[in-house]
Amino acid sequence: AQSVTQLDSHVSVSEGTPVLLRCNYSSSYSPSLFWYVQHPNKGLQLLLKYTSAATLVKGINGFEAEFKKSETSFHLTKPSAHMSDAAEYFCVVSGWNAGNMLTFGGGTRLMVKP
Amino acid sequence: SAVISQKPSRDICQRGTSLTIQCQVDSQVTMMFWYRQQPGQSLTLIATANQGSEATYESGFVIDKFPISRPNLTFSTLTVSNMSPEDSSIYLCSVVRQGTDTQYFGPGTRLTVL
Numbered sequence: 001a002q003s004v005t006q007l008d009s010h011v012s013v014s015e016g017t018p019v020l021l022r023c024n025y026s027s028s029y030s031p032s033l034f035w036y037v038q039h040p041n042k043g044l045q046l047l048l049k050y051t052s053a054a055t056l057v058k059g060i061n062g063f064e065a066e067f068k069k070s071e072t073s074f075h076l077t078k079p080s081a082h083m084s085d086a087a088e089y090f091c092v093v094s095g096w097n098a099g100n101m102l103t104f105g106g107g108t109r110l111m112v113k114p
Numbered sequence: 115s116a117v118i119s120q121k122p123s124r125d126i127c128q129r130g131t132s133l134t135i136q137c138q139v140d141s142q143v144t145m146m147f148w149y150r151q152q153p154g155q156s157l158t159l160i161a162t163a164n165q166g167s168e169a170t171y172e173s174g175f176v177i178d179k180f181p182i183s184r185p186n187l188t189f190s191t192l193t194v195s196n197m198s199p200e201d202s203s204i205y206l207c208s209v210v211r212q213g214t215d216t217q218y219f220g221p222g223t224r225l226t227v228l
Binding site: 034045102104105106 | 219
């Protein structure tokens, strides 16, 4: 079985300050991990994915995430928030034993203040 | 990635009616999925659309309520039958290309049932 917990349902930052969105996962096997972003009234866009190569994964729009097996975490970070980053972010886990099935976290709504 | 389109993008329907949502991909994919995102919630997998055979439904979803077709490798439909206000959600399709484990999502269909 696999599960994902996003530790914060809402995160608020000021423009230009760092972003940290926290995610912990549980998986019986070596998982693939993803972050997706959903802007208002839009579909889901893939930000980045981890598939057992480098533990530090760089994605689009300046986002990156670090896979820490010992902590079962895959936190998403960005050095400097932009107003356009305001959106809903989903941490997602998939395992080869789950037949490409995705398990979604509850989502974190990121708000960026001017 | 894959170019995925959904029709309609949004609709407002009356209680007791049915709506069929189409998902079209620009190239052949191995797997297609349908998800539901209720207001303010994360995504929940409805079913895997299998080409040429019956869809595989997740717990809590049944074929009579959500019939799915997938006549070929680039197209699938989801019907929401006998709708009630509780069916008001965003419905998204996703696809996986052969040899990858990454799901790409369509833009979603926003359904409101009155």
